[in-house]
Amino acid sequence: MSKTRGNLFVVSGFSGSGKGTIMEWFKKQERYALSVSCTSRTPRTGETDGVQYYFISHEEFLKRASEHYFLEHAIYVDKGYGTPAGFVEENLQAGKDVLLEIEMQGALQVREKYPDTTLIFITPPSAAELRRRLTGRNTETAEQIEKRLKRAVEEGRYMEEYDYIVVNDDLDVCIRTLDELMRSKRDPESGAFEELRVANNLEMIQLIKKDLQTL
Numbered sequence: 001m002s003k004t005r006g007n008l009f010v011v012s013g014f015s016g017s018g019k020g021t022i023m024e025w026f027k028k029q030e031r032y033a034l035s036v037s038c039t040s041r042t043p044r045t046g047e048t049d050g051v052q053y054y055f056i057s058h059e060e061f062l063k064r065a066s067e068h069y070f071l072e073h074a075i076y077v078d079k080g081y082g083t084p085a086g087f088v089e090e091n092l093q094a095g096k097d098v099l100l101e102i103e104m105q106g107a108l109q110v111r112e113k114y115p116d117t118t119l120i121f122i123t124p125p126s127a128a129e130l131r132r133r134l135t136g137r138n139t140e141t142a143e144q145i146e147k148r149l150k151r152a153v154e155e156g157r158y159m160e161e162y163d164y165i166v167v168n169d170d171l172d173v174c175i176r177t178l179d180e181l182m183r184s185k186r187d188p189e190s191g192a193f194e195e196l197r198v199a200n201n202l203e204m205i206q207l208i209k210k211d212l213q214t215l
């Protein structure tokens with residue numbers, strides 16, 4: 001008998017929203033399969049090829065994009081990022097819940113191909129906190145930080161395209177909420193999480209967008 005097909009989830013958030021740390025937890029869980037993307041950006045200190053990303057040249061990125069190797073791909077702050085299509089389909093068929101930690105343009109492409117995808121947006125509690133986290137991690141130059149903050153303002157416009165919004169105020173709470181939310185797609189016993197639906201948080205989203213303008 002074939003296994004129940006897994007569910008597909010996209011998790012996005014502004015650079016500095018804390019989603020990288022959150023994903024580290026999910027990577028360790030048997031239930032979930034986390035896709036490793038390809039990117040043409042250079043590795044940060046401590047990053048290993050094949051773990052955080054497959055680091056490839058920009059030429060190779062463009063070649064793979066033209067050969068439809070990616071389920072989705074996008075240019076983010078001058079660098080290419082793409083999700084290998086094979087990994088996603090294989091794991092869904094194997095009954096795993098597949099998580100893609102990708103930005104918005106990619107998220108919308110994934111939903112075109114897999115309309116059942118659940119799109120989750122993670123946001124820090126304020127714009128000031130976003131700047132603080134991005135500056136504090138010391139992984140980007142001042143110029144790159146400014147570009148990423150500018151990008152956050154642009155991305156803020158599309159928050160309404162997502163299904164759920166989760167504020168990352170406390171890391172542990174955020175992880176637990178995400179885990180329960182994703183499980184709820186299979187376990188009828190779990191909560192419905194209506195309070196996290198984007199449609200029920202439009203006022204908060206407007207406030208976040210306004211706050212981002214102060215960056």
Ligand code: 5GP
Nearest residue numbers: 037038073074076081082083101102103106
């Ligand atoms: P970073 O350079 O900080 O690792 O990632 C920059 C942005 O690219 C983040 O918003 C991250 O979610 C996104 N990203 C990572 N992998 C992919 C991918 O395969 N496709 C798309 N569209 N975005 C990605």
